[in-house]
Amino acid sequence: MFRKEVLETVGEWDHVRIGGDTEYIWRMQARFGEKSLAKIYSDTPLAFALDEESSLTRTKATHVRTVYYGLRHIYREICAWWHASQKNLNVQDAKTKRAFPAPRSMFERSDEPLVFNAVIAGDFSRLEDCQKAAEFIGKHPKEKIALFHWPSFHKAPEALCNLYFELLQQGKVEPVVMGQVVNSRNYFVTDVVLIENLLDGYPDFLNFSEWKEM
Helix, strand or coil: CCCHHHHHHHECCCCCCCCHHHHHHHHHHHHHCHHHCCCCCCCCCCCCCCCCCCCCCCCHHHCHHHHCCCHHHHHHHHHHHHHHHCCCCCECCCCCCCCCCCCHHHCCCCCCCEEEEEEEEECCCCHHHHHHHHHHHHHCCCCCEEEEECCCCCCCCCCCCHHHHHHHHCCCEEEECCCCEEEEEEEEECCHHHHHCCCCCCCEEECCCCCEEC
16 A cells, blocks of 8 residues: 555556566655655564466566566566666656666567567676677667677676666666577677586577677
């Protein structure tokens, strides 16, 4: 429950398939402060969930474990950046226009492949990887480019760089995650060391032959 002032100030829920409730709570706290949210009975369950094999929390691409890698992780990282970097956190007409970037499978269901001129894979928690991607994007302003976050096996997880979010916010590129079908003419990686370690899952890359180092 919340006051009408909250709805008037931060607007409506983001139009996404999963994670919209968490994003709304974070948005309220970003606008009104951490203590604006209170748990009335912190040790008492007030709702129960039906857990089925076919549910979004159990399906691989949207599984709850993707808060660590994949769809939920990228969405949460973008949300946290947007909340921290914007003064106006009011979301309106979320179904027709996005207030902030997100992987397309968060808000759109389609069996059609996502088509790009190039996919760039990199650990976008590292500034140098983001700079390599930004340089490529700057040299190819008319091409449709996707960014695939490939976390390094050799360091602890870190927040993604601001430059990564800024590229997404400008609308020049799109994030892709495991579970999506992606068709591209070219596949680049910022550091070939990354591909030595397997990930939990990948997008379904069509027309893929090899990763070319940038």
